[in-house]
Amino acid sequence: MRLAFLLLLVVPLGCGNADATRAGMRVVAKVNDTEISAAEAVSAQALQEIIERELLAQKALEAHLEREPKVAEAIESARRQVLASAWLERVAGPARSTREEVRAFYAQNPALFAERRIYRLRELAVSAPAELLDVLRSEIAGVSGLDEAAAWLRQRKAKFSVTASVQPAEQVPLAWLPQLARMKPGDIAVFAAPPGASVIQLVHADEAPLSEQQAAPLIEQFLAGRKRMELAAAELQRLRGAARIDYADEFKAR
DSSP states (O other): OOOHHHHTSOOOOOOOOOHHHHHTTOOEETTTTEEEEEETTHHHHHHHHHHHHHHHHHHHHHGGGSHHHHHHHHHHHHHHHHHHHHHHHHHHHTTOOOOHHHHHHHHHOTTTTTTEEEEEEEEEEEEGGGHHHHHHHHHHOOSSSSHHHHHHHHHTEEEEEEEEHHHHHHHHGGGHHHHHOOTTTTTTEEEEETTTTEEEEEEEEEEEOOOOHHHHHHHHHHHHHHHHHHHHHHHHHHHHHHHHHOOOGGGGGG
């Protein structure tokens, strides 16, 4: 949840109607007296959605709904979200990556790029407490296939579901990838995964490498996002350290 919160805050902000007009952006539509700029409407469909939203918002204002406590609270919350995002955007900046950083990331992650594969998998998603993970891993190591693993789980009344999927390397959890890249068809591995574990059998894998040139835009985007996350986390830690934060009794750490 904290990761998602930070990602939400560091998304670059767009311009509102007033800002767009002051900046001289082209107006693509008017809803009564409200102008909609080309920067807001990136497609014909988006424009229609903005028009409909504006029509509804205007009626809400006519009815003075912004004065209702719940609506006013939501507006203030959205305002503070925008302000928080604006501050972190200023702190994080463009967060560009160097050519050397891109090359290093490419070399350090062959399973994602130079040795990238597309995996056909069968999975048992098991609900089990963390302390049983080692037991599960030990028992599964001796089975001949996923069906036998499922039978072993049924005998112990473990809750699990069975799925099949085709996933390129970049869609596989990063922590799983090194082991999965070494597996051969038919091999089984156990990985920690909320709310318990995933028992994975590799059915087939196709080689699908990406050159450094092909991977560079993806790597740059990932590294920039990671840098913004790190800067945002550091700024939040700094602000927490400088602020006085008082908790109600029921929220105080025990």
